[in-house]
Amino acid sequence: MVYENPDGIRIGLEVHVQLNKLKTKLFCGCSTEYHDSEPNTHVCPVCLGLPGSLPVLNEKAVEFAIKVGLALNCNIVEQTQFHRKNYYYPDLPKNFQTTQYDFPIAANGKIIIEGEDGEHIVGITRAHIEEDPARLQHMGTIDRSKGTLINYNRSGMTLIEIVSEPDMRSPKEARRYLEKLRSILDYLGVFDGDLEGAMKADANVSVFWGDRVEVKNISSFKGLERALVYEIMRQKNHIRRGGEIVMETRHFDEARGVTISMRTKEEEHDYRYFPEPDLVPLRVADWVPDVRKTLPELPDAKRERFMEQYGLGETHARALTTEIKVANFFEEVASKVDPKDAAVWVSDILKGELNYRELSINAFTVEDIVAVVGLVTGNKITEQSGVEIIRTVLDDGGKPQDIVEKKGLLKVEDDIVAKAVEEAVAENPEAVADYLGGKEKSLNFIVGKVMQKTKGRADAREAREKVLAKLNE
Numbered sequence: 001m002v003y004e005n006p007d008g009i010r011i012g013l014e015v016h017v018q019l020n021k022l023k024t025k026l027f028c029g030c031s032t033e034y035h036d037s038e039p040n041t042h043v044c045p046v047c048l049g050l051p052g053s054l055p056v057l058n059e060k061a062v063e064f065a066i067k068v069g070l071a072l073n074c075n076i077v078e079q080t081q082f083h084r085k086n087y088y089y090p091d092l093p094k095n096f097q098t099t100q101y102d103f104p105i106a107a108n109g110k111i112i113i114e115g116e117d118g119e120h121i122v123g124i125t126r127a128h129i130e131e132d133p134a135r136l137q138h139m140g141t142i143d144r145s146k147g148t149l150i151n152y153n154r155s156g157m158t159l160i161e162i163v164s165e166p167d168m169r170s171p172k173e174a175r176r177y178l179e180k181l182r183s184i185l186d187y188l189g190v191f192d193g194d195l196e197g198a199m200k201a202d203a204n205v206s207v208f209w210g211d212r213v214e215v216k217n218i219s220s221f222k223g224l225e226r227a228l229v230y231e232i233m234r235q236k237n238h239i240r241r242g243g244e245i246v247m248e249t250r251h252f253d254e255a256r257g258v259t260i261s262m263r264t265k266e267e268e269h270d271y272r273y274f275p276e277p278d279l280v281p282l283r284v285a286d287w288v289p290d291v292r293k294t295l296p297e298l299p300d301a302k303r304e305r306f307m308e309q310y311g312l313g314e315t316h317a318r319a320l321t322t323e324i325k326v327a328n329f330f331e332e333v334a335s336k337v338d339p340k341d342a343a344v345w346v347s348d349i350l351k352g353e354l355n356y357r358e359l360s361i362n363a364f365t366v367e368d369i370v371a372v373v374g375l376v377t378g379n380k381i382t383e384q385s386g387v388e389i390i391r392t393v394l395d396d397g398g399k400p401q402d403i404v405e406k407k408g409l410l411k412v413e414d415d416i417v418a419k420a421v422e423e424a425v426a427e428n429p430e431a432v433a434d435y436l437g438g439k440e441k442s443l444n445f446i447v448g449k450v451m452q453k454t455k456g457r458a459d460a461r462e463a464r465e466k467v468l469a470k471l472n473e
């Protein structure tokens with residue numbers, strides 16, 4: 001099946017990723033751990049842009065950027081250089097942002113996503129290093145704000161801007177691209193995606209192969225999909241009414257779920273890039289081989305290996321390798337129980353319960369899931385009881401073995417089930433007659449009675465078989 005892209009949709013994303021696993025900012029020694037701090041407490045003359053202050057490049061930031069570039073299958077430039085991007089905005093007290101211009105550290109890469117028609121390649125145009133501006137906090141919505149507060153704690157944090165080709169053909173593909181990108185960065189250990197401001201996207205969107213509109217300020221996966229669905233619908237309706245799409249920048253208002261026009265192309269800034277005279281050109285080619293050696297096994301490779309090594313299906317392998325923490329957790333469990341059981345219990349059951357409670361895999365231990373799987377596969381408890389134990393551990397705490405005892409979850413003996421079947425059949429002659437007369441549903445009723453009598457501790461499948469055997473005697 002080939003996806004025809006009937007509406008001629010093209011989406012490209014510019015994603016700003018904050019390398020928040022670095023200890024210090026890009027050009028100064030200020031700590032990057034500002035997220036729980038009072039406003040304007042992680043600042044110094046350099047990241048405040050005071051006159052006379054000089055930037056000192058964070059070597060580790062360059063190393064992380066090379067790592068990201070390599071993981072995105074990019075070419076790493078031989079020698080890079082920083083530029084000043086000049087514009088005046090209150091989040092940028094120097095009047096310019098230090099960024100990369102004609103020699104981005106990485107270029108010409110690609111990411112493979114699950115597309116509308118199977119595997120789909122999204123080109124990476126470039127990835128470059130730049131500093132994060134301060135955070136503006138509008139009082140109210142951006143277009144009706146009465147005032148704005150500025151917090152410079154974020155100013156000078158290291159960003160990688162990752163620019164894709166307009167290769168995505170639906171909001172869903174754009175979301176998958178962003179998820180894949182996050183997954184790769186998560187594997188690299190260069191950022192913590194859970195922190196506020198870790199990842200932000202601007203989207204370029206066009207329909208019917210027309211001119212593109214830029215939508216700014218998207219900060220979540222769900223927000224991205226909503227913004228794109230809205231913007232595509234807006235453009236299509238506009239064209240249907242005889243309008244023309246002009247190149248412009250729009251803002252996504254997450255609260256209202258709409259995009260609002262900010263400025264048209266005529267008003268776009270001419271940024272006037274100048275080479276940054278305070279930072280010398282930096283030769284990075286010699287670093288690349290060493291950084292390449294630090295690259296971990298990435299999601300695609302891990303997924304392939306899980307399928308091969310553990311005999312998992314594609315769906316399980318994919319679900320278990322999206323997050324590195326989950327992948328590691330699974331491998332530990334799989335070293336102690338049958339890997340296929342491990343896949344079912346970690347991917348289908350435990351992850352579902354965690355998602356429902358908005359918890360991460362850290363909320364459960366390998367030891368406890370191994371205990372649960374052992375109890376079920378050892379035929380000590382039913383699958384349903386296994387699920388109940390997981391829920392109890394998550395909601396009230398406790399150890400699986402203790403919960404089994406406290407709740408009396410041990411499977412009842414065969415003769416107790418046999419007795420319950422005997423009774424259920426004897427006590428419900430009408431249902432028996434109905435079943436023998438062809439009413440299949442009556443069987444469920446009798447099995448239900450068996451489950452009641454054993455207080456749910458019989459295996460429902462086994463109980464059903466026993467009732468059937470009894471009825472067919």
Ligand SMILES: [Zn+2]
Pocket residue numbers: 025028029030042043044045046047048156
């Ligand atoms: Zn600073």
